[in-house]
Amino acid sequence: MTYSAIAVCSSLEQAEALAASCDNLFPEPTGVGSFEIEDGSGLFEVACYFTEEPDRAGLSLLATMYGSKDFVVSEVPQIDWVAHVRRELAPVEAGRFFVYGSHDADKLPEGRIGLLIEAAMAFGTGHHGTTLGCLRALNRLVEEGVKPERVIDVGCGTAVLAMGAARVWPEAATLASDIDQVAVDVAEANLAANGMSGAIFCLEAAGFNAKEIEQAAPFDLIFANILKGPLVALSPDMAKHIAAGGHAILSGILNEQADAVLATYLDNGFALKEREVIGDWTTLTLTHG
Numbered sequence: 079m080t081y082s083a084i085a086v087c088s089s090l091e092q093a094e095a096l097a098a099s100c101d102n103l104f105p106e107p108t109g110v111g112s113f114e115i116e117d118g119s120g121l122f123e124v125a126c127y128f129t130e131e132p133d134r135a136g137l138s139l140l141a142t143m144y145g146s147k148d149f150v151v152s153e154v155p156q157i158d159w160v161a162h163v164r165r166e167l168a169p170v171e172a173g174r175f176f177v178y179g180s181h182d183a184d185k186l187p188e189g190r191i192g193l194l195i196e197a198a199m200a201f202g203t204g205h206h207g208t209t210l211g212c213l214r215a216l217n218r219l220v221e222e223g224v225k226p227e228r229v230i231d232v233g234c235g236t237a238v239l240a241m242g243a244a245r246v247w248p249e250a251a252t253l254a255s256d257i258d259q260v261a262v263d264v265a266e267a268n269l270a271a272n273g274m275s276g277a278i279f280c281l282e283a284a285g286f287n288a289k290e291i292e293q294a295a296p297f298d299l300i301f302a303n304i305l306k307g308p309l310v311a312l313s314p315d316m317a318k319h320i321a322a323g324g325h326a327i328l329s330g331i332l333n334e335q336a337d338a339v340l341a342t343y344l345d346n347g348f349a350l351k352e353r354e355v356i357g358d359w360t361t362l363t364l365t366h367g
């Protein structure tokens with residue numbers, strides 16, 4: 079069991095002195111801290127955590143010595159962290175795609191395309207509105223019968239989008255690039271975990287700046303879930319590397335930024351096909367030429 083002891087002081091000096099005394103006088107507090115209470119009261123809180131029930135009388139005495147009324151001692155509820163992570167990272171369903179962590183491997187519904195993504199050091203577990211928006215846009219293209227031959231996921235993170243595309247279009251040549259080598263490593267690990275090693279060419283690159291990307295272009299489908307700034311900066315390059323009649327699925331765009339991003343792409347020869355809002359985030363599906 080964990081116990082918390084909270085006292086309130088009227089000055090930072092008192093709070094810090096009380097925290098230091100707790101640290102010195104009580105056996106094994108697992109954590110002691112003092113900080114300003116963010117309610118505009120100008121008061122300061124001292125919080126101590128213990129693995130065993132602390133000496134309440136001793137704490138009371140100490141509190142009064144530093145101008146506080148008392149310590150309030152409570153039991154901290156135990157958290158089942160495994161259950162917590164499972165709840166937080168529940169599988170994500172996006173059309174035919176089912177994005178899940180290995181703890182939910184037994185939940186893959188029949189007929190769905192499973193994408194195994196462990197929470198790691200790259201963005202793209204499917205939980206964010208931007209990734210979800212891209213997966214749903216991808217799903218709609220599949221439903222329409224679109225069949226790209228060359229696909230690139232610019233800013234691939236976990237490679238969830240590239241893997242989704244490679245699963246529905248195994249014949250297509252698919253590239254996944256990221257400016258961050260850590261993300262590229264995570265992407266490759268995810269490919270291996272999904273039994274897809276070799277199905278997607280992963281590389282570190284900023285935008286379209288790599289000879290492998292130049293050689294593979296033009297692309298019939300470009301994913302770019304990379305925020306407004308890079309999307310706007312990349313728009314001429316995007317136009318240069320997309321095939322006539324190709325699609326671009328863009329996300330990472332806050333709803334209030336969507337018109338500005340769209341205007342830039344319209345100026346670069348794209349046309350709006352679809353726009354989906356999920357929470358604060360807009361995903362745009364565009365066509366070119």
Ligand SMILES: C[S@@+](CC[C@H](N)C(=O)[O-])C[C@H]1O[C@@H](n2cnc3c(N)ncnc32)[C@H](O)[C@@H]1O
Nearest residue numbers: 201202209233234235256257258261284285303
């Ligand atoms: C929001 S995450 C998207 C990850 C994944 N594609 C998804 O949809 O969940 C954006 C990724 O883009 C990468 N990135 C940002 N700017 C980039 C650029 N100019 N070129 C390539 N990758 C970039 C970041 O390192 C990050 O991994």
